[in-house]
Amino acid sequence: xxxxxxxxxxxxxxxxxxxxxKPLARIIHKPLIIYSLAALSKHPLVKGIILVVNAKNAxxxxxxxxxxxxxxxEKIVQGGRRRQDSVFxxxxxxxxxxxxxxxxxxxxxxIDKDTVTAVIKTAQNxxxxxxxxxxxxxxxxxxxxxxxKATIEREGLWEIQTPQVFKKRLILNAYKKxxxxxxxxxxxxxxxxxxxxxxxxxxxxxxxxxxxxxxxxAQAIAKSLGNQKVSVERxxxxxxxx
Numbered sequence: 001x002x003x004x005x006x007x008x009x010x011x012x013x014x015x016x017x018x019x020x021x022k023p024l025a026r027i028i029h030k031p032l033i034i035y036s037l038a039a040l041s042k043h044p045l046v047k048g049i050i051l052v053v054n055a056k057n058a059x060x061x062x063x064x065x066x067x068x069x070x071x072x073x074e075k076i077v078q079g080g081r082r083r084q085d086s087v088f089x090x091x092x093x094x095x096x097x098x099x100x101x102x103x104x105x106x107x108x109x110x111i112d113k114d115t116v117t118a119v120i121k122t123a124q125n126x127x128x129x130x131x132x133x134x135x136x137x138x139x140x141x142x143x144x145x146x147x148x149k150a151t152i153e154r155e156g157l158w159e160i161q162t163p164q165v166f167k168k169r170l171i172l173n174a175y176k177k178x179x180x181x182x183x184x185x186x187x188x189x190x191x192x193x194x195x196x197x198x199x200x201x202x203x204x205x206x207x208x209x210x211x212x213x214x215x216x217x218a219q220a221i222a223k224s225l226g227n228q229k230v231s232v233e234r235x236x237x238x239x240x241x242x
Contacts, residue, residue, distance in 0.1 A: 001099045001124060002047050003165070005040045005072075006090035009033050009061060009106035010054040010079025015211050021057040023106050024064065025215060027222045032209060033061060034068050035109030035222075041072040043113060045120050046102065048074035050093050052086045087186055088175045094168060100124065101171060103186050104163040110205045110221055116163060119200045123165035128195055130165075130187045131202035132158040158199060160185055161206050170195060 013022025020026070023033035040046045049072045053061055058076065065073055077093045079086035087103055094101055100123055104111065115131055122129035135157040141150045164186050166174075174189035183189055187197045205221050207214060 002095070002097055003045055003100040003102060003120060004048045004050055004074070004094050004098045005046050005102040005104060005163070006050045006052065006087065006094070007033075007037060007040065007104050007106050008052050008079070008083065008086050008090070009057070010052050010086045011083075011107070012054070012056070013107075013210075016209065016215060017212050018215070021060070022209065023053075023057060024060055025209070027109060027209075027215070027218050028226070030068075031061075031064050032109050032218070033106045034064060034070070036104060036106055036111055037065065037070045037073075038068065039111050039113065039116070040102075040104070041070050043116050045117065046072060048072050048095070050075045050077060050090045052077055052079045052090045054079050084175070084179060084183060084186070084189075088179055091168070091172055091175060098168050100165055101168050102163045102165045103171075105208060107209045108162055108206055109209065109218060110203070110207065110225065111163060112203065112205075115200065115202050115206070119163055119165050122198050122200050123167070126196065126198045127167045127170050128165075128187065128190050129198045129200055130160055130185070131163060131206070132160040132199050133202050133204055133206075135159055136204075160187070160199075161202050161208070166190060 009023040011022055016022050018025045024031045051073055075093050077089050080089055119129045119131050135154050139152040140148050143149045174193050178189045178192045209215055209218050
């Protein structure tokens with residue numbers, strides 16, 4: 001079963017207030033976009049990557065891809081006015097032989113191999129699978145006057161992330177039928193078809209970088225994950241010496 005990944009990097013990230021477009025904002029010393037591209041490129045179930053960019057950042061992103069030797073980029077396509085337009089452009093660029101498409105926001109740099117594997121395997125069985133985590137915060141619904149109207153019960157509430165994986169025919173049909181609807185993720189369009197969408201437990205590290213505060217948190221997560229990797233490598237080396 002062939003799977004292609006669609007990585008969305010067409011946004012400029014005005015809310016990030018960075019001197020660089022959001023996909024090129026630096027986390028430690030590496031562009032944000034390289035983190036997820038590297039993870040997907042190394043994953044054995046991902047056969048190719050379709051990268052969605054805009055005209056203003058395309059050349060700079062290609063330069064970074066070459067610098068960091070990201071191998072599985074098959075196509076680079078132009079984004080649309082809305083996120084869902086960009087996704088649709090990516091889906092239409094997928095190969096005819098592709099069975100599954102994985103859709104991921106480049107703004108989420110910290111995806112891990114196990115989560116990617118789990119969401120792909122689940123989508124193979126169910127047709128549609130997304131990643132998420134249980135909501136931890138107290139959620140309140142307000143009136144238009146910023147007065148609490150109700151407190152929402154947290155049980156059963158999940159914060160949904162990417163990647164999201166779908167059978168290509170299913171997500172293509174959803175976009176053709178409901179692509180003009182206002183949605184906040186791709187699964188909403190599949191839900192409109194009446195299709196069941198499965199949820200795979202993700203990670204609280206899988207944040208979406210949108211604001212300057214998110215970028216600060218991303219720096220801390222990157223350092224933490226980097227330290228974990230160094231520690232594991234050191235243990236392996238010490239055991240080898242012994």
